[in-house]
Amino acid sequence: MKKESRTIYELVSSGTHKNNVALYKCRKNGRCFYKKVAFSSFSNRLIENEKKGYDWFYKIAEKDYQVILSRNNFFEIEIPEFRGKIHPPNIPLKGCKDEVEIIIDFYKKYWLNAQPFSIHGDLAISNIILSDGEDINIIDWEHFHLADPIYFGFDIFNMLFIALRNQFKKVESVSKKTKAFLKSCYNIIIDGVPASNQILEKPFQNSSDYLIRFKHKFGLCVEVTDKYALAKFPQRELEQLDLFIT
Amino acid sequence: MKELRSKLDQLYENVDGLYYNKSFSKGYWSNLSKKEQTVLLRNLERDSTRNIVNKLFPRLGKIIFDPMRAVGLRLLEIKEHEVGVDYGCMWGNLLIYCAKNCRSMLGVDQTRESLEFVKYRLKEENLFNCYLLNTNLRESLPLKGTFDFAIVNGVLEWIPDKNDVELNAFFRKNKSCIKKHSINPKLVQLEFLRMVYSNLKPGGKLYLAIENRYDYQYFLWKKDPHSNLFYTAFLPRRIANLISNAWYGRPYVNYLYSINELEQLTKEAGFAEVEKYAAFPDYRYPQKIIPVQTNMENNFKSVYMLRSTHNILKRGARKIRKILDWVIYKKLGLFSLAPSFIYIARKSED
Numbered sequence: 001m002k003k004e005s006r007t008i009y010e011l012v013s014s015g016t017h018k019n020n021v022a023l024y025k026c027r028k029n030g031r032c033f034y035k036k037v038a039f040s041s042f043s044n045r046l047i048e049n050e051k052k053g054y055d056w057f058y059k060i061a062e063k064d065y066q067v068i069l070s071r072n073n074f075f076e077i078e079i080p081e082f083r084g085k086i087h088p089p090n091i092p093l094k095g096c097k098d099e100v101e102i103i104i105d106f107y108k109k110y111w112l113n114a115q116p117f118s119i120h121g122d123l124a125i126s127n128i129i130l131s132d133g134e135d136i137n138i139i140d141w142e143h144f145h146l147a148d149p150i151y152f153g154f155d156i157f158n159m160l161f162i163a164l165r166n167q168f169k170k171v172e173s174v175s176k177k178t179k180a181f182l183k184s185c186y187n188i189i190i191d192g193v194p195a196s197n198q199i200l201e202k203p204f205q206n207s208s209d210y211l212i213r214f215k216h217k218f219g220l221c222v223e224v225t226d227k228y229a230l231a232k233f234p235q236r237e238l239e240q241l242d243l244f245i246t
Numbered sequence: 247m248k249e250l251r252s253k254l255d256q257l258y259e260n261v262d263g264l265y266y267n268k269s270f271s272k273g274y275w276s277n278l279s280k281k282e283q284t285v286l287l288r289n290l291e292r293d294s295t296r297n298i299v300n301k302l303f304p305r306l307g308k309i310i311f312d313p314m315r316a317v318g319l320r321l322l323e324i325k326e327h328e329v330g331v332d333y334g335c336m337w338g339n340l341l342i343y344c345a346k347n348c349r350s351m352l353g354v355d356q357t358r359e360s361l362e363f364v365k366y367r368l369k370e371e372n373l374f375n376c377y378l379l380n381t382n383l384r385e386s387l388p389l390k391g392t393f394d395f396a397i398v399n400g401v402l403e404w405i406p407d408k409n410d411v412e413l414n415a416f417f418r419k420n421k422s423c424i425k426k427h428s429i430n431p432k433l434v435q436l437e438f439l440r441m442v443y444s445n446l447k448p449g450g451k452l453y454l455a456i457e458n459r460y461d462y463q464y465f466l467w468k469k470d471p472h473s474n475l476f477y478t479a480f481l482p483r484r485i486a487n488l489i490s491n492a493w494y495g496r497p498y499v500n501y502l503y504s505i506n507e508l509e510q511l512t513k514e515a516g517f518a519e520v521e522k523y524a525a526f527p528d529y530r531y532p533q534k535i536i537p538v539q540t541n542m543e544n545n546f547k548s549v550y551m552l553r554s555t556h557n558i559l560k561r562g563a564r565k566i567r568k569i570l571d572w573v574i575y576k577k578l579g580l581f582s583l584a585p586s587f588i589y590i591a592r593k594s595e596d
Binding site for chain 2: 011
């Protein structure tokens with residue numbers, strides 16, 4: 001076997017939140033791609049679920065990509081590499097406002113009337129790849145699950161909260177500028193959403209409630225409060241945030 | 247599988263599911279003392295291995311059971327039809343991962359008690375494609391051309407050490423050297439690698455994981471984990487010898503190598519090609535494995551398995567280390583100063 005046809009691996013991450021899944025960046029014959037590999041029987045389910053997430057996304061966004069699932073003793077998926085801007089996990093909200101607006105438009109375009117409706121479950125800005133021309137690819141579908149459309153908006157407010165937490169530790173410290181930005185995001189999201197929606201009346205509180213009520217759907221290997229800051233943030237502070245923006 | 251079993255049946259004695267080398271006098275290498283091992287094995291009749299270990303020796307839970315210790319083995323691309331060997335399999339963590347992914351595995355270890363423990367684990371995991379062999383790794387294993395892949399994980403540096411090693415007690419000062427060491431540790435290691443090579447089929451692969459002699463932290467604050475002394479890892483061998491003799495009354499034999507020295511060693515053993523990877527924070531619990539000397543983008547990120555602390559000095563030290571890591575590995579790309587290496591060495595197809 002020639003050297004060039006061998007796969008070169010780079011271990012990118014290993015067992016985040018005890019999920020027993022490893023992510024490798026691979027290169028073979030000049031082509032780059034990713035492999036997500038299970039290392040336990042339980043994490044086989046996570047891999048399979050992630051494949052469902054990608055399939056759902058590619059279908060509704062009409063993207064011509066494919067994620068390949070191999071069902072060996074330990075499952076693995078092969079994910080294409082997407083070129084574009086990737087943000088670090090700890091990016092604060094102030095560093096990505098333009099991107100957030102693009103993402104919200106994208107989310108409204110594809111999720112509002114999606115059949116079936118779904119929750120990504122970890123729609124942090126670091127899991128969204130923006131290429132030139134505003135094409136968006138979303139990765140890390142491990143916590144994907146189908147849901148009632150009345151929970152439209154959960155992913156966006158979870159995303160906003162993650163970015164906000166990277167910037168402010170306490171609600172009192174949130175600047176006027178940031179509050180104004182959050183309000184504008186809220187106005188974009190709420191436009192055209194049915195009155196039956198269960199998130200948008202109190203977006204941060206209701207998103208936190210969703211996490212706690214439906215934690216079994218997220219396929220977590222740790223407590224929901226260990227993974228999601230939104231789930232453990234004090235309710236009264238979330239209430240304050242909601243008052244700012246609604 | 248039958249072929250491996252018949253070879254083992256011809257060469258070794260099988261007692262209660264363990265193969266023994268009759269000419270081998272007992273050896274010992276373990277995180278536990280012999281007394282603790284006895285307690286562990288006695289209790290395994292009563293409960294699962296996981297419950298017993300968590301109850302009696304919780305500090306070993308991660309090293310024995312964490313499946314993520316096997317992330318480096320993905321580099322081997324183990325196939326279902328392949329037959330593998332784990333030299334120095336100890337608690338069986340990597341052995342079990344491989345066994346779930348290949349046709350059959352041989353686990354070799356000098357510590358009978360470890361293999362007894364692995365027997366229990368294999369039973370719990372419903373794995374019937376593993377064989378266990380109790381023998382000395384310094385002796386030749388005449389299993390020429392048997393294996394598709396071999397694992398030598400944290401073992402090469404211990405091959406020249408003929409002492410029984412109860413790890414916690416091994417670094418007590420002035421512990422007498424009770425056995426003579428090999429005259430030339432490098433030669434012993436080379437002989438071992440030649441044996442590993444010989445036992446591989448044409449095209450077979452070796453997974454070799456070891457600490458780096460020139461991990462930059464050894465120059466600063468990190469002790470050599472094999473001697474528990476400062477500087478012995480990278481100092482000239484004669485000086486390391488002097489230090490070890492002065493402190494422990496025994497020579498320094500746990501040779502580590504630089505990135506190029508290790509490549510040279512594997513090629514001297516016969517391997518045709520070597521793929522080199524740097525492992526962070528080390529090869530035992532890799533969280534980042536980065537290919538060395540390729541055209542791939544440098545995505546290094548400092549990773550350590552740390553408990554949070556309020557101690558200002560500790561936090562300060564960690565920050566300094568993070569900055570040094572960034573400069574050395576990310577900015578300068580000096581993976582020759584990485585903490586550990588993982589090498590995938592291949593035997594030629596001919």
